[in-house]
Amino acid sequence: MxxxxxxxxxxxxxxxxxxxxxxxxxxxxxDLRKYGQWAVVTGATSGIGRAYANELAKRGLDIVLVSRSEEKLHIAAMEIEKLYGRKTRIIQADFTVGHAIYPAIAEGLRNLDIGILVNNVGMNYVGALCFFLDVANAEQRITEVINCNILSVTQMTRLVLPHMVENSL
Ligand SMILES: NC(=O)c1ccc[n+]([C@@H]2O[C@H](COP(=O)([O-])OP(=O)(O)OC[C@H]3O[C@@H](n4cnc5c(N)ncnc54)[C@H](OP(=O)(O)O)[C@@H]3O)[C@@H](O)[C@H]2O)c1
The missing domain is CATH 1.20.5 (Single alpha-helices involved in coiled-coils or other helix-helix interfaces)
Structure with missing residues (x-):
């Protein structure tokens, strides 16, 4: 029993x-459009980022795709436009580079009514199964990982937050 x-x-x-x-x-x-007509997704050309970009487009948002490979960006953007009839904008950027990429990203985002940011981009050391102490060229690699996983989150947030705060007032 x-x-x-x-x-x-x-x-x-x-x-x-x-x-x-x-x-x-x-x-x-x-209705996600109440936050703003555009969503920004980093690392948007494959995996989780691409799934986010597609789902947000399906739910009526226009999408800014930010990623490393320009060719993949065009393919992912075309898919969104074709499947969901939404507008897209692509911004090519390598997040491992550091602070230097953000002025161009800011320019690409200028005048867009952005309501959602998906800080998805990220990387591991060398493949998923590398022990931390075995990382080759460690100084450079650590900087790249921090730039890609942490700096990207803070800097992308700094770029879109002022408009979001203004919109919420
Ligand atoms: N999948 C998992 O099981 C898992 C588990 C835990 C955490 N995560 C995290 O979730 C996020 C997405 O994972 P995922 O598996 O969906 O990744 P993924 O399929 O490998 O896709 C990564 C995306 O990020 C872009 N990207 C990678 N490095 C970049 C760089 N330096 N600059 C600009 N764009 C870059 C890639 O573009 P290119 O192809 O052009 O390089 C691609 O669009 C990552 O932050 C990952 O760490 C994933």
Missing amino acids: GRYLHNLYEFSWKFYWGVRVYVLSEYCKT
Whole structure:
């Protein structure tokens, strides 16, 4: 009896969360355009960033894609325009470089009504399975990782936040 009740409890809990996550989130969607017409996604040409860019476009936003490979940027932007009929803008940037890239990114974002920033870009040391103490050329590599994973978040946020604050007043 105890086992039966436990299984019933577990099933009910999973059912509840299944409904909440997969059903409610499908139907009770916030209109993201209320925050601004554009979303910015870093590392937008593959994986999680590309999925974000596509989902946000599907939900009615125009998308700025910021990433390293210009060719991949064109392909990802064309896909969004074709599938969802949204506007796109691409900005080519290598986030490992550091502070020097941000004036050009700022220029690319100028005059856009940006409501969402997805700070997705990131990298590991050398592949996923490298031990920290075995990193070759460590000084340069550490700087690149910090630039890509941390500086990008702070600098991209600095670029878009003033407009978001202004919009929320
Ligand atoms: N996938 C996972 O299991 C997992 C787990 C934990 C955390 N994450 C984090 O989630 C984020 C996305 O992961 P993902 O697996 O979706 O990555 P991914 O498929 O490898 O895609 C990475 C994206 O970032 C871009 N990118 C990489 N280095 C860049 C650089 N230096 N400058 C500009 N753009 C750069 C890539 O563009 P190019 O192709 O042009 O280089 C690509 O668009 C990363 O921050 C990652 O650390 C992922």
